[in-house]
Amino acid sequence: MLSALLVMLEIAVVLGAVLGFAAIKFRVEGNPMVDKIDAILPQTQCGQCGFPGCKPYATAIANGEADINLCPPGGEEGIHKLADLLGRDFVPYGGDIAPKPKSVAFIDENDCIGCTLCTQACPVDAIVGAAKQMHTIIAAECTGCELCVAPCPVDIISMIPIEETLTTWKWKYPIYALSPVK
Amino acid sequence: MRQLFKFHGGVHPPTHKEQSSQSPIAQAVLPSRLVVPLYQHIGNRAKPAVEVGQRVRKGQIIGMPEGSLSSAVHAPTSGTVAAIDMQQVAHASGMDDLCVTLIPDGQEEWIKREGMDYLSINKADIRFVLRMAGVVGLGGATFPSDQKLRPGKHKIKTVVLNGAECEPYITCDDLLMRERAEEIIQGAEIIRYMLDAEEVLIGIEDNKPEAIAAMRLAVNARPRSASADRMEVIAVPTLYPGGGAKQLIRVLTGIEVAAGVRSTDLGAQCFNVGTAYSIYRAIAHGEPLISRIVTVTGNVAQARNFEVLFGTPAHELVSQAAPLPDTNGYLMGGPMMGIRLPSEQVGIIKATNCIIAMSDVLFPPAPPALPCIRCTRCAEACPAELQPQELYWFAKAKNFDKARKYNLFDCIECGACSYVCPSHIPLVQYYRFAKSEIWDQESNQKAADAARVRHEYHEFREEREKREKAEKLAERDRAAQAAKAQKAAAPPTLPPAGEVANVSPCAAPADADPENTMQLKIQRAIEQAKLQAATTTPKNTEQLTPEQRAQIAAIEARRAHIHELASTSVEASSAMLVEANTEVKSQPPTQSPQE
Numbered sequence A: 001m002l003s004a005l006l007v008m009l010e011i012a013v014v015l016g017a018v019l020g021f022a023a024i025k026f027r028v029e030g031n032p033m034v035d036k037i038d039a040i041l042p043q044t045q046c047g048q049c050g051f052p053g054c055k056p057y058a059t060a061i062a063n064g065e066a067d068i069n070l071c072p073p074g075g076e077e078g079i080h081k082l083a084d085l086l087g088r089d090f091v092p093y094g095g096d097i098a099p100k101p102k103s104v105a106f107i108d109e110n111d112c113i114g115c116t117l118c119t120q121a122c123p124v125d126a127i128v129g130a131a132k133q134m135h136t137i138i139a140a141e142c143t144g145c146e147l148c149v150a151p152c153p154v155d156i157i158s159m160i161p162i163e164e165t166l167t168t169w170k171w172k173y174p175i176y177a178l179s180p181v182k
Numbered sequence B: 001m002r003q004l005f006k007f008h009g010g011v012h013p014p015t016h017k018e019q020s021s022q023s024p025i026a027q028a029v030l031p032s033r034l035v036v037p038l039y040q041h042i043g044n045r046a047k048p049a050v051e052v053g054q055r056v057r058k059g060q061i062i063g064m065p066e067g068s069l070s071s072a073v074h075a076p077t078s079g080t081v082a083a084i085d086m087q088q089v090a091h092a093s094g095m096d097d098l099c100v101t102l103i104p105d106g107q108e109e110w111i112k113r114e115g116m117d118y119l120s121i122n123k124a125d126i127r128f129v130l131r132m133a134g135v136v137g138l139g140g141a142t143f144p145s146d147q148k149l150r151p152g153k154h155k156i157k158t159v160v161l162n163g164a165e166c167e168p169y170i171t172c173d174d175l176l177m178r179e180r181a182e183e184i185i186q187g188a189e190i191i192r193y194m195l196d197a198e199e200v201l202i203g204i205e206d207n208k209p210e211a212i213a214a215m216r217l218a219v220n221a222r223p224r225s226a227s228a229d230r231m232e233v234i235a236v237p238t239l240y241p242g243g244g245a246k247q248l249i250r251v252l253t254g255i256e257v258a259a260g261v262r263s264t265d266l267g268a269q270c271f272n273v274g275t276a277y278s279i280y281r282a283i284a285h286g287e288p289l290i291s292r293i294v295t296v297t298g299n300v301a302q303a304r305n306f307e308v309l310f311g312t313p314a315h316e317l318v319s320q321a322a323p324l325p326d327t328n329g330y331l332m333g334g335p336m337m338g339i340r341l342p343s344e345q346v347g348i349i350k351a352t353n354c355i356i357a358m359s360d361v362l363f364p365p366a367p368p369a370l371p372c373i374r375c376t377r378c379a380e381a382c383p384a385e386l387q388p389q390e391l392y393w394f395a396k397a398k399n400f401d402k403a404r405k406y407n408l409f410d411c412i413e414c415g416a417c418s419y420v421c422p423s424h425i426p427l428v429q430y431y432r433f434a435k436s437e438i439w440d441q442e443s444n445q446k447a448a449d450a451a452r453v454r455h456e457y458h459e460f461r462e463e464r465e466k467r468e469k470a471e472k473l474a475e476r477d478r479a480a481q482a483a484k485a486q487k488a489a490a491p492p493t494l495p496p497a498g499e500v501a502n503v504s505p506c507a508a509p510a511d512a513d514p515e516n517t518m519q520l521k522i523q524r525a526i527e528q529a530k531l532q533a534a535t536t537t538p539k540n541t542e543q544l545t546p547e548q549r550a551q552i553a554a555i556e557a558r559r560a561h562i563h564e565l566a567s568t569s570v571e572a573s574s575a576m577l578v579e580a581n582t583e584v585k586s587q588p589p590t591q592s593p594q595e
Helices: A002-025 A032-040 A054-062 A075-086 A117-121 B123-132 B172-179 B181-195 B209-221 B245-253 B273-284 B314-321 B377-381 B388-396 B400-405 B416-420 B427-489 B517-535 B546-586
Strands: A103-107 A157-161 B034-037 B061-064 B079-088 B096-104 B158-162 B199-205 B231-236 B268-272 B291-298 B304-309 B329-332 B354-358
Touching: A032 A054, A032 A075, B034 B079, B061 B096, B123 B181, B123 B273, B158 B181, B158 B245, B158 B273, B172 B181, B172 B209, B172 B273, B172 B291, B181 B199, B181 B209, B181 B231, B181 B268, B181 B273, B199 B209, B199 B245, B209 B231, B231 B245, B245 B268, B268 B273, B273 B291, B291 B314, B304 B314, B314 B329, B314 B354, B377 B388, B377 B416, B388 B400, B388 B427, B400 B427, B416 B427
Parallel strands: B158 B199, B158 B268, B199 B231, B291 B354
Antiparallel strands: A103 A157, B034 B096, B079 B096, B291 B304, B329 B354
């Protein structure tokens, strides 16, 4: 009787120790869902969803504080992906800002006064320049978030939509005109 | 007799090859102008190396290769560069790209050409020569040949020379093999040497007996040597798409190239016969790739093959084959895989193997597509052993992940599935659409990942700067405290208390000594300049209208506002500097600026 109890106790202690060790050793920091959501978001860091960047928005979605349809650059495709990931239904875009074509910022370098306000606003460090020096955009790194447009005191930053080139051209979805039956 | 293998599927479309294979290759007439695109190969676009108005000689480089995967572009004839601008190019999109327009002077004045013995120079130099000679794969993919001749991780056992030319109508490789077999064989010899391959297998479809005979003759005519026996011309059965690289390798060697694997990993590398010819011309004669053989056929009276300079406008080429009046468009490439030329003005490029004049009789408009009945005839015909009916389903529903899982990227877009489809569904167009959408998504994902990394670093940097600033301030405070304590201990004889009271003593530079004459001189010069600027007034602003004065006032106000904004923003970074300046100014109490 006693030995049986002891054996059970021993098993309980060992298993408890294993579980306790596993809880420390394989502890997951933060909410893993946040990273999964963040991977779907387009990383423009534009804040058009109302959150200061993609990661905060992902966190808000993961905590159930924000809906999945607030990201204009992500488009419908992004909403579909988020809906798939979270097992929710698709909802049409519901943000305040109308989605725009993909663009890059452009600084008219002739009029730049070198105030560095845009470099401070850029979330991805895609603007080169120093105080009282001309600034310019690294087009390849620009996410088109428009955050640099407002701070410019001389209003010389404009957004230029990215035009299709031979290398980025895409085959179109085949559509065929139906001829009416006579 | 060599054992041949079979690939899955395939179709037998009517070949229509006799039409253009009856007459020998003709030299195309020099056109009135040449529009040479700088992007004629896979990889990076060549960079313009000439200027507008410059006279160039035949074979001179007009586009320099950029990056490791690129190729040079040359002036096809001597003449004057008329423009370097965006012009429509022979591409399915019908879009513009950077082209060099050349007005020929008719003198055909060559650059200095130097042939070399490939055995006497090292292989890296040979690859460089090919890169600068603009040699790319002429089978249609236009992949830079120098890259294909790099020694890889795996040893190449077999070089497959592709003379199958399976697509209907096209006979350019056929005629090239008939007329220039010896040069092709020498080019193959260079390829074999470069890759250190054991054998060269030349696959030619059995509907080209003259080409097979000519190539066999050329192979046998070479001097007997150890390597001579390792080259063989093999007739392969006519079956579309037997000229696909994977399919031909399969037929000749039995190697089946699995999904995601390259044929080079399995010891086989495939070159087009036209490429072998160009490699030979580039190495042995120093001639860059400035022309190719193009079949002009279809709805024309005199279909034949022409040796055409790149950049020749399509209509100037076709007019030499007498197109019939009911021609309503041109195809570049064959009827199975070719694209419709966006206009007849576009220039011939390295990828142009054939121009087919179209008419409603030859190519009747496709009947409307009917629903897929899932008969799986496409699956039977698919040479890549895919399930085209499933891929069609996924592409149509834009279910790209699923299309990918069904190996969409193994599709070679040969068109065999569309050819057999009883519902006339343009299957290949759906696959092309799905492929380009997936590529686009991939590049977007890459950009997003890069942006995430940069944003995270940006945040980390801001955090670090904040921390460093706080530390610096704390440090300064400590120093100030220490200095105060020191001053209290020392006798108060040095500077008058009122002068430096508002300046923190720790920021005073060590060399800001009133005895320092150099600094005094600078100080005086600055003050003088300031004085001068204040006393002189600009001379062109005396007789201004009130409107102009108001404008100036507005501008001045805005400027002041900007300065204010700018100074607030740079305040933080220049705080130290400003402090140091005030220090210097307030230091010499005896020197007045007016003296």
